[in-house]
Amino acid sequence: MYAIIDIETTGGQPAQDKITEIAIFIHDGEKIVDKYNTLINPQRPIPYFISNLTGITDEMVKDAPKFYEVAKEIVEFTEGKVFVAHNVRFDYSFIKKEFADLGFTFQRKTLCTVRLSRALIPGLPSYSLGKLCKSIDIELTQRHRAIGDAEATAVLFDKLIKINRPVVDGNMNMAADNTTQVLKEEIKTSLLPPNIRKEQVDALPMVPGVYYFYNEAGEVIYVGKSINIKKRIIQHFNIDYKSRKSLDFKNSISDITYETMGNELVALLFESAEIKRMKPQYNRQQRRSVFNTGIYVYEDGNGYKRLTFGSVNKADNVNMTPIIALSNQFKAKGFLYHKVGKYNLCQKLCDLYKTNGACFDYQVHQCQGACVGKESPEEYNKRVDAAIESFTFEHNSFVIIGKGREPGEKSVVVIEHGTYLGFGFVDETFSAHNLEDFKGAIKRYNDNKDVQQIIRGHLRSKHKDKVIVFD
Template sequence: MYAIVDIETTGSRPTEDKITEIAIVLHDGQKVVDSFTSLINPGRSIPYEITQLTGITNEMVREAPRFHEVARRIVEFTEGKVFVAHNVRFDYSFLKSEFHSLGYNYQRKTLCTVRLSRKLLPGFPSYSLGKLCSSLKIPLTNRHRAYGDAEATSKLFDKILKLEKPHELIDLIDDEIKAQTLPPQIRAEQVMALPEETGVYYFHDAHGHVIYVGKSKNIKKRIVSHFAMDYKSRKSIEFKNSITDISYEVTGSELVALLLESDEIKRIKPKYNSAQKRTGGLYGIYQELDKNGYLHLYFDRIRVGDEPLVVLQNYQRAQGFLYRQVEKFNLCLKMCDLHKIKGPCFDFQLRRCKGACIGHESAEEYNARVQEAVNSFSFSKENFVIVGRGRSRGEKSVVCIEGGKYKGFGYFEEMDEQPSLAQIRGYIKPYAHNRDIQKIICGYLKANVSDHLIKYTLNEKNTEMSQ
């Protein structure tokens, strides 16, 4: 037995918006046997643009029951049945969210008529309910009203059921229910063939364009979890439905995966990635030595040719960043350009500053803490490589930093002797250094102890002196 469901809502976000109408059509696999429909008072105003789309007004739902008043009916009507809808994750996510607010865990097997249509009715230019029904000559009345859409979906479902032989159809539907968390155009075999290894993965749209880049220590597991999640907005459902292919690159090393993901997001600028699309910041953290031998940290707007210790997005973030260094490493407010007055800084009066601002603390002692702070968020001018897991047995990955700048990563065959920096340079593929990369490497070094860190000392001609 199938419960074919359609809902109308105040918006597209299941965690924030509410249901305004629901319709359920029961289908026994042969014909429609029952139905239920009701307007629902969402307990909030319906936006004008939603009313324009659905025709449901605030006056229409004012005397309608609240969701909790029809919840029991919905549970009973759908219990023991497969939950069917066109773009099922949207309707199902809204119902789960509404039931969750009542303290009830609503769980049903789900089936999507978009996925079934793409598989059994290939070649149509669009699989939206309206355009698909038009192509198949299925009558669709009261579009964007719950019962009208549920009735049309039931007729589409009925047509689909008659395309296959009964025993083949049962197997197909069972497979589709199992694969229901997958995007409509992704096959279960594709996901099953993914590697359970560390690397970077790419989601592509129908034109082959990369629309999302991610990384994981287990590519297959991460992608399965991606598809299994309840999508919280129409945009996220659109994202899932846009995925038509998956590609990946095994890296072996988690650090390399993090670095490659960051670079790929900046290079490709995928539609559904946002966190690392920016290519630079506005303010930098700098250090300078004053005439008395004290190291000063300060922030300023980045200019062409500058090489700041770290890049931050705006004035407020740069200022906040320095305040955190002062607190964490017991630095002087005045020496960090945060307290511009004559005499001791405010923290000295509270005994939080040791007096570098008035010469009470030696430059040597103060500078040691400044260097500790700098080391926590930058590489300074260090030259080192991080050697980790490769993509196969006997191979090693290597990430190279020279002069405090990330140079790139690569791979080499495991050897008995420690590789020279000159050899390392020959292994790596060059990549750009930026704030996100620096943050990734610093964070990784703090958290990871399994990779091998090799430091190099260079002379003035930038040739290796010792290891």
């Protein structure tokens, strides 16, 4: 049994928008046997542009039941049935969220008629509901109303499951079995993007690397990395729909490729380089620096070296280069508090205690008085310099040797005079006597604050890589 469903909502984000109408058509595998439709009071205003699109107004839903008042009927209509919809993740995610708000877990097998249409009627110019119905002569009335779209989807579903598949050896049962098998496969893979086949996902490796999503035009639209490529990509496809943008992203994925990297460090470094090189459409956050807050040092009028923090793009810092960059101001403040404690610095001179007088630590005898001129700039600045020294790599020139992409191979990451030069792969029998030998084994990549932070984070982790120092 199948429950073919369509909903209308106050917007495109399940986390904050609500359902305004739901329609359900029950199909027993042969024909439509029942239906259910109701407006729903979303308990919030419907945006004007949404009312323009759907025709559903605040006045229309004013006396309609609230979701909790129809929840039991929805459960009963869908229980034991496959949840069918056109772009199923949209409708399914909204309904799951509505039930979650009531403290109820709504879970059904799902089937997407976009994927099913692509499998059974390949080669059409578009699989949007309106254009698909026009292509195969399905009447679509009351467009953008749940009752109209659900009915059209139900008729589409009926046509799809009754398509005469090619007869094998004159056996008509073979044709029916073929369509049934397609249905079973599509239920299993309903969470995949419409253009991605199960075989593509099954063939993905479970190793560290970088993966690429492409659109139908062959353009890279997203670059990601993982210590397990297959697992991460399946997570992409299985997460609940959060917004219209995330649904558009998922539906636009038409191909997947990958590069194995052997370990997480080189995967992170390569991902960062590829995002900056390709600037994929859906990597907007990552193609800009993810380290947006800098730690800066300057000398004040009294000769004290002062540490502060602020946006790496802030106009005030246009003539200043950050010593280190972190992801946000909260982490920057935490970082500075740690250095203040470790190197006995002044909170006030590190922009952590706003006052015209002494800082709090001085009042409890934990600051030596630089904030009120009790400690000389020369003595105080020695500790600031020691703190700054700890911001950078522990060693000036070094090589990180990690796991390679296959047995008998190692990865090599080279840093010279504090600058990241790049990475490469060598045979485990590779013999190097100096830094120059390692430099000859890598591919050069640009140094930037992002990769510096990646390497620092890796060195602070409980890694098992070998570090060779050339200071």
